[in-house]
Amino acid sequence: MSPARARTTTLLLAALALSLGAHAASIDRAAEASLQVEVLANGLDTPWGLALLPDGRMLVTERTGALLLLDAQGARIATIKNVPEAFVKLQGGLLDVVLHLKFESNSILYLSLAHGRQKHNTTRVVRAALDGDTLRDVQVIFDNTPKGTAVHYGARLAFLPDGTLLVTTGEGADYREQAQRLDVVLGKIVRINDDGSIPADNPFVNTPGAHPAIWSYGHRNPQGLYVDTQTGTVYSAEHGPMGGDEINVIERGVNYGWPIATHGIDYSGARISPFETYDGMREPLLFWTPSIGPGGLALYRGAMFPEWEGDLIVAVLGHKHLRRVDLENGRVVRQERLLQDRNARFRQVVIGADGAIYAVVENVDEAERSGQILKITRGTTLPATDESSPPSTSAPST
Amino acid sequence: MHRNGVNFVRILLGFAIAVGIAYVLAALFFTSANLIRLAAVGADISLSDALRTYWFDLRGMAPSLVWTQYGTLIAIGFAIAFPVAAGLRSLAARSHSARRLAPYLYPLAGAAAITVILIRSYSEYEVFLIAGARGTVGWLAQCAAGAAGGYLFQLAIGRANAQEVRA
Numbered sequence: 182m183s184p185a186r187a188r189t190t191t192l193l194l195a196a197l198a199l200s201l202g203a204h205a206a207s208i209d210r211a212a213e214a215s216l217q218v219e220v221l222a223n224g225l226d227t228p229w230g231l232a233l234l235p236d237g238r239m240l241v242t243e244r245t246g247a248l249l250l251l252d253a254q255g256a257r258i259a260t261i262k263n264v265p266e267a268f269v270k271l272q273g274g275l276l277d278v279v280l281h282l283k284f285e286s287n288s289i290l291y292l293s294l295a296h297g298r299q300k301h302n303t304t305r306v307v308r309a310a311l312d313g314d315t316l317r318d319v320q321v322i323f324d325n326t327p328k329g330t331a332v333h334y335g336a337r338l339a340f341l342p343d344g345t346l347l348v349t350t351g352e353g354a355d356y357r358e359q360a361q362r363l364d365v366v367l368g369k370i371v372r373i374n375d376d377g378s379i380p381a382d383n384p385f386v387n388t389p390g391a392h393p394a395i396w397s398y399g400h401r402n403p404q405g406l407y408v409d410t411q412t413g414t415v416y417s418a419e420h421g422p423m424g425g426d427e428i429n430v431i432e433r434g435v436n437y438g439w440p441i442a443t444h445g446i447d448y449s450g451a452r453i454s455p456f457e458t459y460d461g462m463r464e465p466l467l468f469w470t471p472s473i474g475p476g477g478l479a480l481y482r483g484a485m486f487p488e489w490e491g492d493l494i495v496a497v498l499g500h501k502h503l504r505r506v507d508l509e510n511g512r513v514v515r516q517e518r519l520l521q522d523r524n525a526r527f528r529q530v531v532i533g534a535d536g537a538i539y540a541v542v543e544n545v546d547e548a549e550r551s552g553q554i555l556k557i558t559r560g561t562t563l564p565a566t567d568e569s570s571p572p573s574t575s576a577p578s579t
Numbered sequence: 580m581h582r583n584g585v586n587f588v589r590i591l592l593g594f595a596i597a598v599g600i601a602y603v604l605a606a607l608f609f610t611s612a613n614l615i616r617l618a619a620v621g622a623d624i625s626l627s628d629a630l631r632t633y634w635f636d637l638r639g640m641a642p643s644l645v646w647t648q649y650g651t652l653i654a655i656g657f658a659i660a661f662p663v664a665a666g667l668r669s670l671a672a673r674s675h676s677a678r679r680l681a682p683y684l685y686p687l688a689g690a691a692a693i694t695v696i697l698i699r700s701y702s703e704y705e706v707f708l709i710a711g712a713r714g715t716v717g718w719l720a721q722c723a724a725g726a727a728g729g730y731l732f733q734l735a736i737g738r739a740n741a742q743e744v745r746a
Contacts, residue, residue, distance in 0.1 A: 271704060299705070330706050354706040355713055361620035441622045448708050449649050450639030451609060454617055455628040 216519065217560040221255025221539075225552030228541045230277035230293075230338075231531050235285050240311075241541070241554060242292070244274035250314060255554055259314035265321075267294040268302050268331070276304075276336035281375060282344055288312065289375075291322075291346065293336040301327045304334045304350045308377065322377025323394070325366040328353035333420075335370075337406040337477060342413055345372050345380050347431075349417065351402040357440045357453075360399050363391035368439060370403065370417065370431055372396035384434030399437040399462060405478035405495065406431075416466075418478045418495055421445035422453060424470030428478070428493065428506065428513075429463070438462035444470050467506060467513045474499025476543075477529035481505075483536025485559050494519075494538060496527035503527055503540060503557075525553070586736075593735025598657055601689060601728025602642065602650045608720035609649075609711025610636045616713075649696075649709060653725070656692030661732060664688035682733070689729025690722040697721060 227244040234240065237253035240261075246269055248261040267275040273295030281289035288311045296305035306323040309316035333351030340346055352360040352368030360368025363385055371394040372383055385391035405418025405428075415431035425445020429437055442459035446452055458464060469475075476496040481489045493506040502521035507514050520527075520540075529541035533556075542553040610633045618624055624632075642650035664684040671677040671684070697718065700708040707713045712721045 330704075332704055332706055354704075355710075357710075358616045358620045441617055441620070446639065447710055449609075449710065451606075451613070451636040451711070452632050452639070453613075453710075454622065455614075455624060455632045456622070459622070 215560045217558045218520065219556045219558070220553050221556050222251055222257070222554040223552075224550050225249070225554070226550050227274070227543055228552040228554065229275070229528055229543070230279075231529055231539060231541045231554065232278045232280050232290065233531060233533055233539065234280070239539075239554065240278050240280075240290065242275045242278050243552070244276065245269055246275050248275065248278065248292070248316075251554070255556075261311070261314055261316060263309075263316040263319060265292070265294060265296075265305075265307050265319060268297050269295070270299065271331035272334055273302065273331045276334060277338045279338040279340065279346075282340050290316075291338055293334075293338055293348065295331070295334050295336070296324065297327065299331060300329045302329075302331065303327050304336050304348070306338065306346075306348055306373075306377070308375070320377070323348060323371070323373055325350040325369070325371070326359070328356055328367060330354050330356070333402040335400070335403050337404055337417075339406045339408045339415070340375075341372070341408055341415070342410050345374055347372055347396060347406060347408070347415065349400065349403040349406050352400065352439070354402075357401070360401065360439045361436070361441060363388060363395060363398065366392050366394065368398065368400045369395050370397045370400060370406070396433060397431050397435050397437060399435075399439045399441070401439045401443075403429075404476050407477075407479050407493075409480045409482075411482060414480075416478060416480060416493060418475035419465075420474065421468070421470075421472055423448050423450075424468075424472055425453075426469040426472045426475050427465035428467040428475070428495070429465050430511075432463075436462045437465070444468045445472070466511075472499060473497050473504070475504075476527060477531075477541070479530045479532050479538075481532055481536075481538070483532055485536030486538075494530045494532075496530045496540060498526045498528060498543065501526055503530060503538075520555075520557075590736055593732045594657065594661065596735055597661075597689070597728040597732035598642065598650075598654045600731050601657070601693075601724050602640075602653050603637065604724035604727055605649070605653065605693070605711075605721050606637045606640055607633065608717070608724055609640070609709065612711040612713070612717045612720065652696045652700075653693065653728070656696050656725075657689065657728060657732070660688035660692040661685065661729070664729070685729035685733035686726040687729065689725035689727070689732070691725070693722050693725030 228241050229244045230242040232240040239251040241249045246267050248264045250258045252258055275294045277293040279291050290311055292307050294305050296303050303324040308322050309319040330353045333354045335349035335351040337349045348371045350369050356367050359365040379393045385395050386393040401419055403417045403419040407416045417429045417431050419427045422445040425443045440453050442456050442462045443453050444457050476498045478493055478495040481492050481494055495504040497504050503519040505517040525545045526543040528543040531539045538557040540555040545551040640649040642654050667684050668681050671681045697712050712718045
C-alpha cells in the first residue's frame, strides 16, 4: 500500500499509529556496529522478490511489473523481456521470483503475480526459462480461487527438498472466512509439482470437495515462506490485522486458525473472532501484538554470522527493520532488531552462499522509487548482543 | 430566548440519543454478521462467547476522541446529515407536494450518513474495514441502524418540526 494512501487511511491509520508506539520496549537493541551494510541497488520501484543466481547475479521483481537482472555488485544488466503482465493495484503486481532447484542446468524460474482485474483476480504462478534477457516457454502453472479485492495475495514461493513448490495465497481480506474452506484456495499454502501438477501425496487429494493442491490452511496473508533444507522445516510469516502477526511452522494438512483463532483484532476495534486459540488449530510459533508487519523471512545458515546459525531473520515492513528471532530447540528465546535507523520498509531477506544477508527494501522514507537491495556482511567488530529481554514464545498481547 | 434554549437542549439530547442508539444497533448488527460468518465455516460459538464478543465490539468501536472510530464517525456523519435533513424539511414544508416526504428525511439522512461512512472506509483499500458490513444484508443492516438513529432524532425534536411542517 502506497505511503500516500496510508496517510489518508481512516481506521487503518489509527491502528498502525497505535501499534507503532506501543511495541518498542520489549525487544533487544541490535549490535548494529557489527554490521556492514552495502547498498547494491538503489532507486528500485517497489521491489518485492529476490533470487540469487548461481553465478552471483540477481533477479529482482518490482511490484509494478518489471523483472530486473542485476550483476553481483547490483548494477542493472537488463530488464527481462516477455514477463507476463501483472494486475498492478494496491498490493497486487509482480511479486515473487524463485529459481528451480536445478536452475544451473535448466534455467527455469518461477514468478508469482497478481493476475486479472479488480472484480476477478488471482495469485498466479508462472514457470519460464531464462534465456539471456528474455523469458521463454512461459507457462501458467497455478491460479488460486478468484477474488474481487486487490489485497492479500500471499504469493511467496519456496521449493521443498523433494522438488515440489510451495505457494502462499492470501484470503483477499473480505473473504477471510474462506481461509477455513477446503474447497476454496484463499488463505492457503499450496503444494504443486514443478510443472504445476498436483502431488499425489498432498493431504487433501482424497478429501471429497477439497482442492487437492492445499498443503495447509487457515492463513491470512502469508508473505514470508522459507524452507530450511537442512531440517526440512518450513517457516511462514503472516500479516495479522491489528495485532496477531505470526510466524508459523508449516506442516502438512494443518489448520492455522485464521479467522477463527487469532491474536489480532479488526482495524475497526472489533473482534475478528471470540477465540485466540481453538481446538484443532495450530498456535503460531511466535506472534506480535501490536503488529510489526512481517514480510519475507529466512533461516540463517552461514559462515559469516555463526552465532546466528539457525535463527530466523524477518523482514519487517511496518516497524521498518530486520528482526533476528533467536531459536533454541524450536523455541523463541529472544529477538533483536537490526538496521532500524534506516527508515526502510524491509520486504524480503535472502541468505547468500557466503553467509551474507541480502535484504530487499521496498522504500526508504516512504519515497517513491527508493527501493534498495542491501548486502549485509560482518563488520570489523561484533559486540556481544544484549541478553536483557526475557525468553518467550510470543510478544506480550494487548 | 427561553424557548430557543429548550429547543437547543432538545436537539442536543435527540442527537445524543440518535448517535447512541444507531451505534449500538450498528455494533450489534456488525457482531452478528461476523459471528454468523464464523459459524458458517465451523466455529462453535457458545452464548457466552457471543455475549463476550458483543460486549468487546460495543466497547471497541465506541465513540471516542479518536475520530476514526466507527462510533465517532457515526456522530460526525449525523452532525453533517441532520442539518441537511433539517434544511430539506424546511423546503418540503413550503411545498404541498413535497410535504409528505418530511417524515422520511431524518431516517434517510441517518442511512445516508452510514452509507457515506462505509463507502469512505471502503474506498481506501477497496475492502470492508467495517467488516460487519460485508454483503448486501450486512450493508443494509448498517444503514438500517443509521435510519433508526435518524428516526429517533426526528421523534426527539418532533414537536418543533411538526409545527414547522404544519406552518
